[in-house]
Amino acid sequence: MIRFEHVTKRYPDGTTAVDDLSFEVAEGELVTLVGPSGCGKTTTMKMVNRLIDPTEGRILVDGEDIAGVDPVKLRRRIGYVIQQVGLFPHKTVLENTATVPQLLGWSRRKARERAAELLDLVGLDPAVHGDRYPDQLSGGQRQRVGVARALAADPPVLLMDEPFGAVDPVVREHLQSEFLRLQRQVRKTVLFVTHDIEEAVRLGDRMAVYGAGRVEQFDTPATVLGAPASPYVADFVGSDRGLKRLSVTAIGQDDLEQPPVVRLDDAVEAAAERLAAQDARWAVVLDAGGALHGWVAREALADGAAVRDHARRMEAWLPLGASLKQAFSVMLQHDAGWVAVLDDDERFRGVLTPAGLHEALRRSVSGVEQLESVAGS
Numbered sequence: 294m295i296r297f298e299h300v301t302k303r304y305p306d307g308t309t310a311v312d313d314l315s316f317e318v319a320e321g322e323l324v325t326l327v328g329p330s331g332c333g334k335t336t337t338m339k340m341v342n343r344l345i346d347p348t349e350g351r352i353l354v355d356g357e358d359i360a361g362v363d364p365v366k367l368r369r370r371i372g373y374v375i376q377q378v379g380l381f382p383h384k385t386v387l388e389n390t391a392t393v394p395q396l397l398g399w400s401r402r403k404a405r406e407r408a409a410e411l412l413d414l415v416g417l418d419p420a421v422h423g424d425r426y427p428d429q430l431s432g433g434q435r436q437r438v439g440v441a442r443a444l445a446a447d448p449p450v451l452l453m454d455e456p457f458g459a460v461d462p463v464v465r466e467h468l469q470s471e472f473l474r475l476q477r478q479v480r481k482t483v484l485f486v487t488h489d490i491e492e493a494v495r496l497g498d499r500m501a502v503y504g505a506g507r508v509e510q511f512d513t514p515a516t517v518l519g520a521p522a523s524p525y526v527a528d529f530v531g532s533d534r535g536l537k538r539l540s541v542t543a544i545g546q547d548d549l550e551q552p553p554v555v556r557l558d559d560a561v562e563a564a565a566e567r568l569a570a571q572d573a574r575w576a577v578v579l580d581a582g583g584a585l586h587g588w589v590a591r592e593a594l595a596d597g598a599a600v601r602d603h604a605r606r607m608e609a610w611l612p613l614g615a616s617l618k619q620a621f622s623v624m625l626q627h628d629a630g631w632v633a634v635l636d637d638d639e640r641f642r643g644v645l646t647p648a649g650l651h652e653a654l655r656r657s658v659s660g661v662e663q664l665e666s667v668a669g670s
């Protein structure tokens with residue numbers, strides 16, 4: 294969708310901001326550009342919407358060399374979100390969000406309807422916030438309006454330059470989660486500039502780690518953390534990259550244990566027999582529809598009619614594919630001996646125990662070492 298071919302940018306004073314850059318961002322992919330200040334991230338981004346033109350090389354958007362495209366027309370296909378947001382102070386939130394559709398010639402009513410829909414999508418109630426002015430919003434809310442405005446004309450491509458850089462860490466994490474949720478819905482092709490390695494790892498399908506003007510490594514966060522391509526990248530991602538890897542290592546089916554499963558309506562004797570046959574002290578309890586209800590202890594199944602007479606609720610669960618970091622946090626939060634793991638259709642897939650989690654942690658960390666020795670050989 295966005296393709297850089299040997300792109301170099303030299304400013305008139307002789308500074309080479311970007312040096313022979315080649316990479317491709319697939320349709321619907323979110324690529325983070327991360328690196329220290331002055332390494333050329335913003336220059337890279339501004340070349341995509343022709344705020345800056347390259348000195349050498351070419352950039353293709355959707356197969357078309359953008360050097361031949363009128364910048365104004367090009368920018369209609371490309372949403373742009375920056376740290377300073379740049380909302381018009383004298384326009385309301387709704388008017389700000391409707392700006393681009395109106396420039397594109399939409400009727401005032403249609404543009405405002407679309408704006409209200411988008412504010413809703415980014416988690417702002419148009420009835421509450423729509424008529425406010427930007428200075429009546431919090432920093433986090435202003436950033437959300439910036440994202441809504443960039444999405445208003447439904448461009449296939451989004452450029453985001455440190456969009457969450459100016460808010461405090463708690464709000465930033467919140468905005469990141471919301472943005473990930475939003476991106477799963479809208480599936481834009483996104484270039485996202487940040488100097489925060491945690492943010493780059495968390496948001497990126499792939500990440501480009503910049504050294505001075507060059508991409509030192511372009512790969513998935515798990516690979517960048519597990520097998521840094523050079524001592525520079527290893528140093529940049531930090532000595533705690535093993536820990537960071539926990540947030541990008543997913544729980545898999547192999548990490549789960551399979552205790553006996555009984556249903557709320559099962560007769561007590563039949564349930565007790567099943568537990569005895571597997572020599573288990575407890576079983577997971579599902580309701581008639583197969584949804585997780587909780588658990589039941591073997592010794593409780595001595596009397597009564599159905600499992601439901603003795604079943605206890607268990608609220609904690611994790612989706613299959615959740616990160617080890619999330620798993621750790623849910624286990625600590627619920628002080629639980631096990632956590633049920635459900636798939637996308639909320640079907641029960643097994644339980645994660647502290648032993649299973651420990652095994653997965655070891656695998657993740659030793660993965661780092663193994664990959665390191667591969668990278669070093």
Ligand SMILES: Nc1ncnc2c1ncn2[C@@H]1O[C@H](COP(=O)(O)OP(=O)(O)OP(=O)(O)O)[C@@H](O)[C@H]1O
Nearest residue numbers: 304306308310329330331332333334335336337488
């Ligand atoms: N108009 C300009 N003229 C000359 N040099 C420039 C110009 N704009 C940027 N540069 C230089 O180009 C290099 C790359 O700048 P760029 O803004 O792309 O970096 P960055 O990685 O986005 O940095 P930051 O994270 O600080 O925003 C820097 O050395 C910068 O000083």
